[in-house]
Structure formats: C-alpha cells, structure tokens
Amino acid sequence: MTETIKNLATARLIELFSAIQGEGLNVGTRQIFIRFAICDLRCHFCDSAHTWQPSDTCRIEQTPGKRDFVTYANPVTQSQLLGWVEQQMLPPGLHDSISLTGGEPLLHAPFLQEFLPVVKEKTGLPIYLETGGHRPQQLRMILKDLDLVGMDLKLPSVSGENCWAAHEEFLQVCGDGGLEVFVKIIISQDTNLDELIQARDLVAAQSPMIPVFLQPVTPLKPSESMGGKHGEHLLPPTPEQVLEWQGLMKRELKQVRVVAQTHKMMNQL
Numbered sequence: 001m002t003e004t005i006k007n008l009a010t011a012r013l014i015e016l017f018s019a020i021q022g023e024g025l026n027v028g029t030r031q032i033f034i035r036f037a038i039c040d041l042r043c044h045f046c047d048s049a050h051t052w053q054p055s056d057t058c059r060i061e062q063t064p065g066k067r068d069f070v071t072y073a074n075p076v077t078q079s080q081l082l083g084w085v086e087q088q089m090l091p092p093g094l095h096d097s098i099s100l101t102g103g104e105p106l107l108h109a110p111f112l113q114e115f116l117p118v119v120k121e122k123t124g125l126p127i128y129l130e131t132g133g134h135r136p137q138q139l140r141m142i143l144k145d146l147d148l149v150g151m152d153l154k155l156p157s158v159s160g161e162n163c164w165a166a167h168e169e170f171l172q173v174c175g176d177g178g179l180e181v182f183v184k185i186i187i188s189q190d191t192n193l194d195e196l197i198q199a200r201d202l203v204a205a206q207s208p209m210i211p212v213f214l215q216p217v218t219p220l221k222p223s224e225s226m227g228g229k230h231g232e233h234l235l236p237p238t239p240e241q242v243l244e245w246q247g248l249m250k251r252e253l254k255q256v257r258v259v260a261q262t263h264k265m266m267n268q269l
C-alpha cells in the first residue's frame with residue numbers, strides 16, 4: 001500500500017544536510033541528517049545548544065555534501081521535508097541511512113509518526129534515531145518505523161541531568177519492541193565511578209549484549225556553550241581513566257567501545 005502524506009502535523013527544523021556519521025554504531029557511514037529544533041534537557045557538554053529553542057527558520061542543503069544551504073521558514077510541512085530528503089537522494093546509493101537528530105527528535109513524535117512510513121517507502125533507507133533516551137512514551141509512538149536507536153545515558157556528574165528512571169524505561173521499550181539499540185555515555189575527568197557502575201548495571205539488566213560507547217567529552221568552544229558555565233571546563237578523561245573505566249564496564253557488558261567524536265577530528269559538520 002502506498003503511504004500518502006496527510007500534512008496533519010508540522011515540525012520545526014534546524015537543518016538538513018548530508019554528512020559522515022561521527023559517533024556510535026554507524027560511525028563512518030553516510031547519512032542524511034534531519035536536525036530537529038527544541039530540547040528539554042540542558043546537558044553541560046551539549047554542542048548543539050543552538051537547537052534548544054524553536055527557531056523561526058531552518059537551513060536546507062540543496063546538493064548532498066555541498067553545504068549550499070537555503071533558508072526556509074519554520075514550521076515545515078511533511079511534503080516540504082519529504083521533498084528535501086528526496087533532493088538528497090541523487091546520486092542514488094550515496095546514503096546508508098537517515099539520521100533523526102536534534103535537539104530532541106522525540107519531541108516531534110506526532111510529526112514523525114506520519115512522516116516515517118512515507119519517507120521509508122520513498123527512499124528505502126533505514127531510519128536511525130539519536131536521542132537523549134528520556135522520552136519512552138514518545139518512542140513507543142514511532143518504534144515500528146525505526147531501525148536503530150542511539151540513546152544517550154546521561155551521567156549526572158558529567159551532564160548535569162538526572163534521567164535514570166526514564167533511561168531504564170526507554171531501554172525496556174526498545175527491548176520489548178525488538179528494536180536494535182546502542183548506548184552512548186559521555187565521560188570526562190569528573191565522571192563519578194558510582195554513576196558509571198549504575199549505568200553499566202542498568203544496561204546489563206536489559207541485556208549484556210547491548211553495545212555501549214564510552215565517548216570522551218570534546219571540550220566546547222566558547223561559541224558552542226551559549227554562555228553556559230560548565231561546557232568549556234569539561235575535560236576529557238586521562239588515558240588511564242579510559243582504560244580503567246572500559247574494564248569496569250566489561251565486567252558486565254560484552255561490547256564496550258571507546259570512540260571519540262570522529263567528525264570533529266575531521267572538521268566535518
């Protein structure tokens with residue numbers, strides 16, 4: 001059955017572009033990034049603070065990888081977004097998947113509920129969700145149209161946010177729905193060991209096979225921290241800390257990788 005766009009919901013975007021995924025299980029692959037506006041968390045290490053508020057405009061890349069952005073007004077309709085995604089599909093075969101990122105994409109769940117079945121049918125591309133991992137109810141709404149979820153597990157000592165109960169429920173929803181998920185944990189020199197153990201045990205209780213990425217924090221530039229008082233002072237862990245913490249996680253988990261933000265090393269978006 002051909003899915004059709006009903007345009008019942010709109011969304012506020014920040015940008016759409018083609019780029020190399022720099023983090024997690026899809027690292028190194030080519031994705032169409034749809035970056036949604038608005039986030040309800042305020043992580044100290046956030047490098048996307050410009051997405052926190054609803055923006056009046058968004059920028060849309062016209063040719064994959066050329067950064068030839070054109071500005072459009074928000075909110076955008078589903079037909080508009082579908083057209084911009086299809087514009088990215090030339091040349092065919094370039095992209096491995098579509099990344100829903102933000103901001104917090106799950107704050108747009110009603111929009112995605114209508115949009116995802118259509119964009120999947122039109123492009124044939126898998127859908128990858130990047131999320132703070134704290135909105136299980138909204139995840140349920142779009143779960144059937146997702147192929148992979150990368151969820152943050154936010155350690156209070158590094159992020160300043162406390163989402164333990166929501167993270168636990170989120171992982172349960174993934175498990176119950178048979179949805180492939182991996183977990184990303186940002187670590188800094190100030191990471192609290194008890195929190196790291198709590199995170200490890202929370203994931204292991206769902207499944208010791210869930211891949212976990214320990215991601216050393218990338219210190220924020222002043223322009224990225226939006227005047228926040230924490231981000232510029234977060235320092236990446238020492239080589240000794242990284243080795244010790246990976247070992248600690250591997251006592252209960254089968255797949256624990258340490259991967260920094262590779263797109264920043266390569267000066268990619």
Ligand code: SF4
Nearest residue numbers: 039041043046103132
């Ligand atoms: S959840 Fe993501 S976008 Fe939101 S504040 Fe945290 S790092 Fe930034």
